[in-house]
Amino acid sequence: DAGVIQSPRHEVTEMGQEVTLRCKPISGHDYLFWYRQTMMRGLELLIYFNNNVPIDDSGMPEDRFSAKMPNASFSTLKIQPSEPRDSAVYFCAIRDILSGNTIYFGEGSWLTVV
Amino acid sequence: GDSVTQMEGPVTLSEEAFLTINCTYTATGYPSLFWYVQYPGEGLQLLLKATKADDKGSNKGFEATYRKETTSFHLEKGSVQVSDSAVYFCALSDQGSARQLTFGSGTQLTVLP
Numbered sequence: 001d002a003g004v005i006q007s008p009r010h011e012v013t014e015m016g017q018e019v020t021l022r023c024k025p026i027s028g029h030d031y032l033f034w035y036r037q038t039m040m041r042g043l044e045l046l047i048y049f050n051n052n053v054p055i056d057d058s059g060m061p062e063d064r065f066s067a068k069m070p071n072a073s074f075s076t077l078k079i080q081p082s083e084p085r086d087s088a089v090y091f092c093a094i095r096d097i098l099s100g101n102t103i104y105f106g107e108g109s110w111l112t113v114v
Numbered sequence: 115g116d117s118v119t120q121m122e123g124p125v126t127l128s129e130e131a132f133l134t135i136n137c138t139y140t141a142t143g144y145p146s147l148f149w150y151v152q153y154p155g156e157g158l159q160l161l162l163k164a165t166k167a168d169d170k171g172s173n174k175g176f177e178a179t180y181r182k183e184t185t186s187f188h189l190e191k192g193s194v195q196v197s198d199s200a201v202y203f204c205a206l207s208d209q210g211s212a213r214q215l216t217f218g219s220g221t222q223l224t225v226l227p
Contacts, residue, residue: 033214043203043217056214091157093215101146101165101207103215105158 003027004092006106013113018080021109023092024073031095033103034067034077038088046090049075082113116141120204120218127194127225135189135221137178137204145206147171147180147187148215152201161189161202194225 005024013019025032033048047057049069057067064083069075079086093105121136139145146165150158162171167182176191187204204218 031214042219045214048214093158102148102160102163103207104160105150107157 003096003104004032004094004106006090006092006109008109009107010110011112013082013111015083015113016081017113018078019082019086019111019113021077021090021092021111023075023077023106025075025094027094027104028097029072029094030097031103032069032075033091033093033095034075035091035093035105036088037091037108043091046077079111082111084113087112116145116206116208116216118204118206118216118218121221123201123220124222124224127223129196129225129227130193131225133189133191133194133198133223135202135204135223137187137189137218139185139187139204139206141185141206141208143208145208147178148205148207149176149178149187149189150203150205150217152203152220154200158203194223196225196227199223199225 007022031050034046036044036046046059047067048055052069065079067077089108089110091105091108093103095103117140119138148163149161151161152158162173164171164180167180170179178187178189201220201222203220205215207215
């Protein structure tokens with residue numbers, strides 16, 4: 001199976017706290033993407049990596065957001081400090097090598113900042 | 115730049131009705147086209163795809179044909195079920211955009227028994 005495992009699935013945190021979202025690819029990939037989904041703005045691409053190297057972070061809303069990919073098996077998206085307007089579903093996705101240019105999504109991390 | 119325009123929702127149908135969700139696109143290169151489905155509380159799942167003109171993607175009774183002349187990729191199903199209720203996203207991946215997906219706004223489908 002292609003795809004990723006995301007954690008946590010759900011998080012509720014207080015404004016000002018640091019939030020770290022995790023993504024673990026479970027299949028071979030060359031690209032990894034972080035998306036955010038909200039009712040108001042739909043799906044937004046935040047950042048993507050190619051072979052673990054960040055390529056385009058122009059979608060990252062503010063300096064409070066940062067993402068890392070220390071190796072092919074792990075990536076994090078960090079928000080510090082968090083704000084209520086960061087409440088959203090955050091998806092990690094990969095482009096699976098074996099299936100050509102198909103992108104597979106994780107189940108998402110549902111973040112609520114109160 | 116690339117863009118995807120999707121039929122506005124929500125769409126409400128009775129079980130066994132015919133479904134069409136329209137999708138048109140603008141791309142600079144030769145994109146691959148996708149339909150993703152999102153069930154309540156879940157992530158996006160790939161429903162079907164087509165990588166070149168005149169290809170037909172199909173899965174779970176859903177079909178979509180890549181029409182280059184009309185830049186369209188409409189989703190169809192002959193007989194919908196209650197379990198098809200979800201949000202459907204049309205998307206494209208263009209080599210010119212470094213393989214990231216460009217999504218439509220999504221169409222909420224509700225199927226009533």
